[in-house]
Amino acid sequence: MPLIFVIFISVRTGGSTIVELVFRPRVLDLLINTLLLVVTTLPLCVALGVGLAWLTERTHLPGRRLWSLLVTAPIAVPAFVHSYGWISLLPSLSGLPAAVLVSVLAYFPFLYLPTAAALRRLDPGIEDVAQSLGLTPTKVFFRVVLPQLRVAISGGALLVGIRLLAEYGLFAMIRFDTFTTAIFDQFQSSFNGPAANMLGGVLALLCLLLLVMEFGARGNARYARVGSGTARDQRLWALKGPLKLLACAVPAITTVLALGVPLLTLGKWLMAGGIEAWLNADLVSALGQTLMLAACGALLTSLAGLPIAWLSVRSPGSLTRLLESCSYFASALPGIVVALSLVTTTINFARPIYQTAITVLLAYVLMFLPRAIVSLRAGIAQAPVELEDVARSLGRSPIHALRLTTMRLAAPGAAAGAAMIFIAISSELTATLLLSPNGTRTLATGFWAKSSEIDYAAAAPYALLMILLSLPLTWLLYSQSKRVAGR
Template sequence: MSRAIAPSRNAHTAPSPWIIGAALVPAALIALPLIYVAIRAGQTGLIGIWEEIFRERTYTLLRNTLMLAVGVTVAASAVGIAVAWCVERSDLPGRRVWRVAAGLPLAVPAFVSSYAWSSIDVMFQSMAGAILVLSLSSYPLVYLPVAAALRSTDPAFEDVSRSLGDGPWRTFTRALLPQLSPALGSGALLVLTHMFAEFGALALLRVQTFTTAIFESYELQFNSATAALQSVVLMALCIPAAYAEMRVRGNKRVARVGRGSARNVITVHLGRTTFPVLGGFLLLGVLSLGVPLSTLAYWLFHGSSAGLGYAEILPALMDTILFSLSGAIVTSVLAIPLVLLAVRHRGRLSAVVERLPYIIHGLPGVVIALALVFLSIRLVPIIYQSTLLLLCAYAILFLPLAQSSLRASVELVSPQIEHIARSLGRRPFPVFLTVVLPNIAPGIGAALALMMLEIVRELTATLMLAPTGVSTLATEVWSYTYDAEYAAAAPFAALLVLISIAPVWFFTRRMLRYGEVL
């Protein structure tokens, strides 16, 4: 049995000045991409905007972007929900192993999978190849929340459906699917926003979308005006999807009482379809994990470019650890006041500053980086191509993930504890440091781990904003692969996968064990 946590009686108390001030810092940071796009569009003028938006190339980019996003979302959703149902509701052999293994493709970054597939044959460097590769990389984003939801749904609805004479398919569509719709919608929207923001994988698979076009306009053609106007069109696609994702996240439960339904779920016997279903799982494992990992293993020891990048492995690894750790700390610190304001002091201000990061979340790193480059050169030139500017980009990109990790921990800390400390004469900020902070430490730890995993794999903003002479594992993979030096890229890609395996394994087991959703 599950229920939502009731709002605290103190949810509408006036926030402390330090919370308001601290929350406005990330809010102002998040607003920078919107300010940038508005400034550049205004400088171009109505005629320039009209010519750019309604030219043939824009239509081509729009068609490609929508085709890719919709194709991957539909394919990933179909695979994700099918895998989730098989491991949770059928007698599939070895389903305990499959339950965790099905989430492991998340350990292979999408651009690493694209590197592997594109190095096999140029036939995968196409729209069809991109949909295949990105669907295989993205389906766990649907599988994990749907599997978690299946473990906590009430089987009584299915029993009633069967008692009315409905077959397995009608029982699934009428009784079970409506219960899974929030988890399915959340996962599908997450895939959709990821596809709007994807760059590295598409650049390697030679598929042109708005993200690749924006990057080329800025990096290759030095045309920031065109890049800004293309960003306007992309924002028109991203913001509704990101807002819908935020609404779905906001409607999900945040706590559970117990470990799910007390009633036993009826396991469906696969019968004659056991071996075909098992074969499908094996094929999925080969395509999503076997092909990328075996291709990596091959290129580690073969190819004319083997050994070219060995001298750069250690510096790239150290820079990756440095940026991921510092970026995770900065992002988590900025997220804490946002979450405290949203949970403890609900109102218009808290609603705006909490939701703004989710709306920007759908924008790709290339737009964020472009905004920071433009504004830093004109307002604060000294921070251009500095570590500080890159950390700002990481904070803008990953604040929503830090908020999600921290919110549950903050909601579990009773505000009465703070009131008792305040009644003893202590000021708000010392109360936060000595009372609240120790109690939300587990959430901070989870946020740091998740942020580090995401920043290690981040590519676009790092390519555009990293200080001169600095590289990461992700940027080295992209650079070598873009020049078709697959063997030289292999060690960097292998290290990325190794770094990602442990966190992905941990988060997969945690989500499925506690019935959490993304």
């Protein structure tokens, strides 16, 4: 639907106007900015996420369980709160280096979480065989372990790339222009629909490029095993001398930058605001509405993503990839474009749900469906189809066989996806502002309203509540993944 909306506006605009709007210096500047952002940020996120996953899951890193929790926690901090923290600390921070720094700190957990989960489920016997054939630990990692992480890494990188293309609040605060900030400015300043939608079309093409790269990186290899594997813990590699100090420094520095800066800034503004900042009746209402929308949105999005994820693993083909691609296209578009497409559709074809919670939830499904698909797909990929066949041979119906075997093994991935969706909805901004019924205020919209007025002290309680709301869920997800892995 968002794509049809963009295409419809493009056709109505006309070819000459499209050429005039797209082929101009401003669009070239935005394209260069966006490409440089993605090309610089993605490799850094992959290196940091995979490196931290290896350190916390496969080495004798001192306090590795604590570090694994601490490097997971930044996912609970909204991206625009990261910018809020860094801008408060360094007001002059701006441009591409600032955008890359804050983006890596905000989004590397999207690589860390699936990679760490995949490492926990790998059969250690495969690595033993590789070592018995004379491979060094480094060669074992690059030739045996890393290929097994391909689905997790490519899926996580795709999520990060999509977020970089669609993010608004993070880049608006640090004054870095991308397609998304330009689109929002067009609508906000003059409601210039054709110009904004032309930029949205270019953004959709960039998403297509990311999809093609992800499909190529994922490949068609099989990652499940039929047997139970080796019934023992994963081998942990020793760290000695300077290597041990370096290994300890990586998660420590990451934690300080990704958690310390936002929390330090929040503490500063909370102390400046005092008790008066909390004596705000809107805070309780915003918390309640955020909980309701996030819980309902996470459930609906996970249910919507389940059949697509299952088909992409069990029945890959052109139709399946088309279905999967449609979800990525919609989520790559800025929230404001998704919201405007829903506004147009509901006004013309479904007026009873216009500006209701139903429309807001539909926007969340469109925007966050890939998070459910990627997490579910990684879990289903490691659940062998032979288990379903055995269950059906024992008299179970296809649905019961799927539920008792594949879905049970894919449950950690489903939980990870639902948690990421819950966290994303609790901090979603643009679509909520445009689609929510009158009187609706979430923690994210409340924070943005106060920070837009440069009232950082009044905005701090909203930011802190968003973080506190997400941290317990992050802890539960972390604990569940450990229990499932038997660790």
